[in-house]
Amino acid sequence: MVREPDGGTVIDLGVLPADESDEPAGPVVATGRVRLLAAVLAVAAVLTGVTAADPFPRQRVSTLAFLPSSTGSTWVVDDALVMVFENQRAVAYDPRDWHELWSVQESALVHAVAYEDLVVLFRGDAMNEPAEEKPEWALAVDRATGQRRWSSERQVEVRGDVMVAYEPAAVVPDIEVRDTRTGGVRWRVPAALSWTVDSRRSALWRIAPDRELVEHDLRTGAVRRAARVRLPEPSRYLNLMLGRDAVGLTGIGDGGWVRGTTLWYSATDLTAVSAAGQWAWEQDCGRGLRCAHTFDGEQVFLVDPATGGVLRTLPAGQTAGSPLGPLVLGQDGQDGQTEFSVPTVSGVLDPQTGQLRTGLKGWRVLGVDDDLVRMLGYYDLPNRRTYLAELTEREAVRLGAVPYLLRECTLTGRTLVCATMAGEIVVLRVDEDQR
DSSP: OEEOTTSSOEEOTTOOOOOOOSSOOOOOOOHHHHHHHHHHHHHHHHHHTOOSSOSSOOOOEEEEEEEOOSSOEEEEEETTEEEEEOSSOEEEEETTTTEEEEEEOOSSEEEEEEETTEEEEEEOOOTTSOTTOOOOSEEEEETTTOOEEEEESSEEEEETTEEEEEOTTOSSOOOEEEETTTOOEEEEOOOOSEEEEETTTTEEEEEOTTSEEEEEETTTOOEEEEEEOOOOSSOSEEEEEEOSSEEEEEEEETTEEEEEEEEEEETTTOOEEOOTTOOSEEEEEETTEEEEEOTTOSOEEEEOTTTOOEEEEOOSSEEEOOTTSOEEEESOOGGGOOOTTOOEEEEEEOTTTOOEEOTTTTOEEEEEETTEEEEEEEEETTTTEEEEEEEOSSOEEEEEEESSOEEEEEEETTEEEEEETTSOEEEEEEOOOOO
16 A cells, blocks of 8 residues: 555555546536546546645655766765766766766776775676686775776675675685775685685684684684584585574585585584574565575575574565565566566565565565665556655655656665666655655
8 A cells, every 4th residue: 555645545556547548628418428527537536646625646756867877777885975887987976966076987887885985896797708808896996086096806895994805706715805995915814615704793704624614803814713513415515604693504516505404503612503593694674574595595484583583484486675574576577568677576475464465566676775675666658657656664655756767776865866768867856745
């Protein structure tokens, strides 16, 4: 259900205002037709929130700016910096007045992270690069000017003042921990069968070839604790992952992973612990709940945020968190329309009953913030416009339509920076409710 901005009407988001008829208006010649027309208008008024005092629904979204782009995508770095990534360059904008700050001539950049006076730009998949060329997977520039500071031929993960650099396709991990400001190497990880970064403890975990599980201080490389542990079977390849105050090891054979082969060890004393409440990874699903995933990724569970215990098994398929709760995403298009590779909502899962509420079925995921879906869109293809709805903890609030077919949106405050299907970048202002 959706609340109109005036708060006076509740409607199903799946029902949209009907388009005006293309037929020319003619004289009314029968009383029955008058009554029929009045009834149709009354129904339309209910569906669109029209009242006698408010003849048109208030539009809470307005166009603020257009940003020059050639099939670009957007990325909100923080409240003072928004990036637009085009095919051959990255452009930085100040979201206070949307003027261009600087640009970098680089291809295939897809996202960015700010650290103090630096912006680290990350490259996406470089499969199309010539084999003899080594791409720069990361590039750090001055935040104020865009001037290059350092670059890396390895992929990097920024973790505050340090970053972990590695070869993505290497069979035997060769890992360096570097200084984020300078790009210089601080320490190198000794031989590891598998490794992972633990941001909560500012640690790097690894499995040594002699079966020793080792915790390193992420900044200095100093060994905090180490113990020889039993490895899961098969152990041709190992995957090391973080659970709830525990570290897990999953064995992988030549043919892929084998279920039931994850062993867990306490992050405090490295002793074996139960697998109950431990997951390969978890995500915020909204309403104070967590969604947990197994290593094979085949099943998603709704779990207790305190214990990790299973509350409910989620329906098969892709799941995303939202302020309303878990969204189940489907592959079907909107009324048979073109898919556009934009995820489609099948429904919102009721955590108490397990029922799928389908009032949002057919709406598309447009905007994600803090890992939660917060903005949905519904396409009116004949008129090339998108209806928008904002998800809150209580409800889905319809914001009105914009005259663009939107592909994705990122949020900065009450502003949406959206890429359109035509490759444009449009900035939309979401007005606050004046009630």
